[in-house]
Structure formats: structure tokens, C-alpha cells
Amino acid sequence: MPEVTKTLELRLVNPNAHKERKLCETREAYQQALQAAFDADCTSQSATNDVVVEYDLSGYAKNALKQYVPQLCSGSYDADELHDDHPVKFTNEGVQLDHKPQNALEWYVKIPHHDDYHLWIPAHVNPDQRDWVEAVYAGDAVMGESRLFERDGTWYLHVTATRDVEEQPVASANERTPIGVDIGEASLVTVCHRDESGSPVRPKLWADNGKAVRRLRKTYFTATRRLQKRGSERIAESYGDALWDQIDDVFHCVTREVVEYAESVDNPVLVLEDLTYIRENMDYSVYMNRRLHGWGFAKLYAQIRYKAAEKGIPVETVNPQNTSKACHACGEHGYRPRQATFRCSNDDCWVTEYQADVNGAINIADRYRSGESHRQNDRAPRQKAGDDDSATDGASLTGSQDSHADAEPQQVTHGTNAS
Ligand SMILES: [Zn+2]
Incomplete structure (x- = not known):
């Protein structure tokens, strides 16, 4: 390789x-x-x-x-x-x-x-x-x-x-099968693509993993808050680290399966929403609360990217505007009577109710087909002096203590001798 x-x-x-x-x-x-x-x-x-x-x-x-x-x-x-x-x-x-x-x-x-x-x-x-x-x-x-x-x-x-x-196969954009990847709340990740006749097929949702991550996050918040109140900052930190390791394990499991899904499709291209675009065009906190929910969004993205690259599968990003609002069948805007349900407002559309995350994933895949995609790597580096990690990847949860920096005695510790 x-x-x-x-x-x-x-x-x-x-x-x-x-x-x-x-x-x-x-x-x-x-x-x-x-x-x-x-x-x-x-x-x-x-x-x-x-x-x-x-x-x-x-x-x-x-x-x-x-x-x-x-x-x-x-x-x-x-x-x-x-x-x-x-x-x-x-x-x-x-x-x-x-x-x-x-x-x-x-x-x-x-x-x-x-x-x-x-x-x-x-x-x-x-x-x-x-x-x-x-x-x-x-x-x-x-x-x-x-x-x-x-x-x-x-x-x-x-x-x-x-x-x-792995080297990516040379296939033109229209020969590829776009697989829409939706990252959300009800389901941690949802993927779907259309078959040759254009019908959405093999939707896959990682809903249980989403539940697991939500549960771990909740445990993190309640436990660390309690520990911090008691002044047990150090315990809170190591406990938090352990929970985040578990979340990371879930992420790795899901992102590996996403790439496996792509491998099972002919000439696949994984299509993600462009986070930069979202941040530039939406109220950041609204977006964070509604979609990211404080999850390690960029972590999932980064893992999908590098694991896809290992298998020679291209990853593209598209403008995410309205991918969760529009109906994948007719394009009209609908609404969500419940978190996991999309309902089309168009009386003439055959879609009445549809799984909301799958609807979003198909829209993301379709946006690649409509030529709105662009390669992440083609863009100029965006890091600036004042750039903020938390804004970059939406994984900053508490914005609270910088515990590594506060724990002075831990920073100068006995290390290993390399020679
Ligand atoms: Zn519709």
C-alpha cells in the first residue's frame, strides 16, 4: 500500500x-x-x-x-x-x-x-x-x-x-455513486445512496451508537459537575478522559463501518456536508445546539476522511443548506413532526412521511450529483492566528476549565529515556 x-x-x-x-x-x-x-x-x-x-x-x-x-x-x-x-x-x-x-x-x-x-x-x-x-x-x-x-x-x-x-480509482464524477453521510442527533451517522434506477437503497443508521454517545455525554456532564463541586478536579479530569475514550471507541467503530459500507458500493464517493460553509452561513450557537449537540463532529469527519483514504475512497463535501429541510423526492420544504420523522408539505408528492436522517442523507448525496461538490483539499489553508479550535470542529463541549493547563504538576512528569 x-x-x-x-x-x-x-x-x-x-x-x-x-x-x-x-x-x-x-x-x-x-x-x-x-x-x-x-x-x-x-x-x-x-x-x-x-x-x-x-x-x-x-x-x-x-x-x-x-x-x-x-x-x-x-x-x-x-x-x-x-x-x-x-x-x-x-x-x-x-x-x-x-x-x-x-x-x-x-x-x-x-x-x-x-x-x-x-x-x-x-x-x-x-x-x-x-x-x-x-x-x-x-x-x-x-x-x-x-x-x-x-x-x-x-x-x-x-x-x-x-x-x-490507497490510490483512488480514476472515475469521472458522473460514474461515481455518491453516498450521502448525514451526522445528526437521532442517529449518530446515517448513510444512503441511490441505485442505478435512482431509488434510494440500503439506508443505514447508527442510531444505537448515537444513543450510546448521548448516554456517555450525559454521564460526563453530571459526574464531572458533581466531582468539580466537591473540588475533585483531578478525578473529574481522569473520569472525563475515560468517558471520552469510550466515545472515541464508538466513533472509530462507526466510521470504520461507514467506510465498509462505501467499499460495498461500485465506484463510491462519500459525500459530507461542508462544515465551514455551515459555520459561515448560520448562527453558530443555533447550529451547535440543533445539529451538533456538542458532539465530536470534526472528529467523525476526520476519521471518515483518513479511513476512506486508506481504502482509496474519495470524500467530497457539499453545501449543506436545507439538506434536512427539503424533500428528497420533490424538493419542497417539509417539516419534522418528530425528531426522526420528515413530513413533506407537498400534497402531490408521494412522500408523506420519511425517516428524517435518511431523507437528509439522500439530499446530501444528490447535491454531489447536481455538481455542487468540491474537494476539501482544493481550498486554501484557513488557519489564522486567531483561529479557534472549538469553532473549527464543534467538539468543544463545556468550554470550561483547561485542566491540562491548570494541572501544573502533571505537565512536568517523569518521562522515558529515549537513548
Ligand atoms: Zn416531497
């Missing part, structure tokens, strides 16, 4: 004074070690090791230097002096990702400091790389070398990652 490698961009969010100092220490020690090994003209790993072993650096940084300096000194680098803005490199496994959807800042990254210590720091991920980050977090992509650097007072971590991506 073909492998693809990409550099994932993480921006560290406001490290406090203590952590900022630790980052600067790491950078200083790294640059001094690099300079010393360069001056000593170390052309082998062992020669480099003899120099860098003295420095207060993690094994991950030392190992990176052992790989890097011999390349520098073996003639491939013709400068007499090093630039002073070399990024700090870490070998693979030095860096770790953690995801806490319950926090306003969802992603955390573990950065090696020196041998026994590392720092956990909240980070923004590039929204266009969310599928990659999700794959790394799930262990379905492999991390390679990382580079830590600072520009204009902001710290960044660039992480190389490799994953398997």
Missing part, C-alpha cells in the same frame, strides 16, 4: 512563563550542542554522541543530533557557520499527542525537555490536517521526526507523519 508522508503543523498556545522558560532552555542547550558538535567536525554518530552527551537534553534531541550532525559535517553542508535559528529536532516517539474534546483547547502535545522531564502544552492543529492528526492520535499514522521552533514569539511544532493511503 502506498505511503504518504506529511508535515503536521501545530502551534503551541500561550505556554506559561514556566514552560516558556523550559522551551527556551531546550532550544539553547540544543543549539549549543549542535554548535559544539559542528565545531568538533563530528562525522559519525559516536563522535557526535561524545560531544552532545554532556548537554542537558532529552535522548530524543540527542539522537536527532547524532543523525543530523554527521550529515552536516560530511560535506553536504558547505557553510563555515551555522545559522542560529536551527529548529530543535526530536526523533520519533519523543512527541506525543493527547486529545481532550471536553476542553476549550482540545489538543495537547508532549514535548521532551531533558532526560527525565517533558512538557504538556496545549496546541492548535491546522484544521486542514485534522484527518492526519486524528490518524496519528488513533495510531493509524506513524510519527517521524519533529521540529520545535519559535517565530515572532510564537512556538511551533512540526511533526512528520506517515500513513497508508
Whole structure:
């Protein structure tokens, strides 16, 4: 299976004074070690090791230097002096990702400091790389070398990652069978497509999984609120983490089955609603409450994307406007007498009542057919300095405590020795 490698961009969010100092220490020690090994003209790993072993650096940084300096000194680098803005490199496994959807800042990254210590720091991920980050977090992509650097007072971590991506078959848009993917409340995910004669077939709903996720979320809210009232912040956090792991397991199960569904269809294309478009065109809080219900929407999307890519199945997004309001048979707007029921208002339409999520999924699939789709990847990167993770993926549930950041003693913990 073909492998693809990409550099994932993480921006560290406001490290406090203590952590900022630790980052600067790491950078200083790294640059001094690099300079010393360069001056000593170390052309082998062992020669480099003899120099860098003295420095207060993690094994991950030392190992990176052992790989890097011999390349520098073996003639491939013709400068007499090093630039002073070399990024700090870490070998693979030095860096770790953690995801806490319950926090306003969802992603955390573990950065090696020196041998026994590392720092956990909240980070923004590039929204266009969310599928990659999700794959790394799930262990379905492999991390390679990382580079830590600072520009204009902001710290960044660039992480190389490799994953398997199957080549997509060359089929024109009209040869493909669009499979509408609706993510909602009654059913966590609903998929449906039309057969050759145009009839909607094989609707599949993950309603029980939706129930399971709702139950876990409810447990999370009531339990953590109670624990927080008692002042048991730490217990609340680990309890919340455990519940989110369970939700993530449900997500992985469902997204795997969505991709399996697509694999069973000839020339499939998975069609999702474009979340960016929704956010730009709707009142955010209304949308969040009504449709997202605080679920890990972007997490589901990212998992579907990377798992589909592993199987060579294309994923497209469409304008979601009115996909839940319109009737898939006649196009007129209807209404929902109950959450799971769509009723068409057109007296001449054969549809009287229809499963609402299936109706939405067919509309999403049809929108691809009508040519409104566009590739997510064709769009320019949208990450801006002020970008907000919670707005990016709608998975911010409480917007409350940033517990990783508050739990200072947990951030500087004993780590593993890499060397
Ligand atoms: Zn109708």
C-alpha cells in the first residue's frame, strides 16, 4: 500500500512563563550542542554522541543530533557557520499527542525537555490536517521526526507523519455513486445512496451508537459537575478522559463501518456536508445546539476522511443548506413532526412521511450529483492566528476549565529515556 508522508503543523498556545522558560532552555542547550558538535567536525554518530552527551537534553534531541550532525559535517553542508535559528529536532516517539474534546483547547502535545522531564502544552492543529492528526492520535499514522521552533514569539511544532493511503480509482464524477453521510442527533451517522434506477437503497443508521454517545455525554456532564463541586478536579479530569475514550471507541467503530459500507458500493464517493460553509452561513450557537449537540463532529469527519483514504475512497463535501429541510423526492420544504420523522408539505408528492436522517442523507448525496461538490483539499489553508479550535470542529463541549493547563504538576512528569 502506498505511503504518504506529511508535515503536521501545530502551534503551541500561550505556554506559561514556566514552560516558556523550559522551551527556551531546550532550544539553547540544543543549539549549543549542535554548535559544539559542528565545531568538533563530528562525522559519525559516536563522535557526535561524545560531544552532545554532556548537554542537558532529552535522548530524543540527542539522537536527532547524532543523525543530523554527521550529515552536516560530511560535506553536504558547505557553510563555515551555522545559522542560529536551527529548529530543535526530536526523533520519533519523543512527541506525543493527547486529545481532550471536553476542553476549550482540545489538543495537547508532549514535548521532551531533558532526560527525565517533558512538557504538556496545549496546541492548535491546522484544521486542514485534522484527518492526519486524528490518524496519528488513533495510531493509524506513524510519527517521524519533529521540529520545535519559535517565530515572532510564537512556538511551533512540526511533526512528520506517515500513513497508508490507497490510490483512488480514476472515475469521472458522473460514474461515481455518491453516498450521502448525514451526522445528526437521532442517529449518530446515517448513510444512503441511490441505485442505478435512482431509488434510494440500503439506508443505514447508527442510531444505537448515537444513543450510546448521548448516554456517555450525559454521564460526563453530571459526574464531572458533581466531582468539580466537591473540588475533585483531578478525578473529574481522569473520569472525563475515560468517558471520552469510550466515545472515541464508538466513533472509530462507526466510521470504520461507514467506510465498509462505501467499499460495498461500485465506484463510491462519500459525500459530507461542508462544515465551514455551515459555520459561515448560520448562527453558530443555533447550529451547535440543533445539529451538533456538542458532539465530536470534526472528529467523525476526520476519521471518515483518513479511513476512506486508506481504502482509496474519495470524500467530497457539499453545501449543506436545507439538506434536512427539503424533500428528497420533490424538493419542497417539509417539516419534522418528530425528531426522526420528515413530513413533506407537498400534497402531490408521494412522500408523506420519511425517516428524517435518511431523507437528509439522500439530499446530501444528490447535491454531489447536481455538481455542487468540491474537494476539501482544493481550498486554501484557513488557519489564522486567531483561529479557534472549538469553532473549527464543534467538539468543544463545556468550554470550561483547561485542566491540562491548570494541572501544573502533571505537565512536568517523569518521562522515558529515549537513548
Ligand atoms: Zn416531497
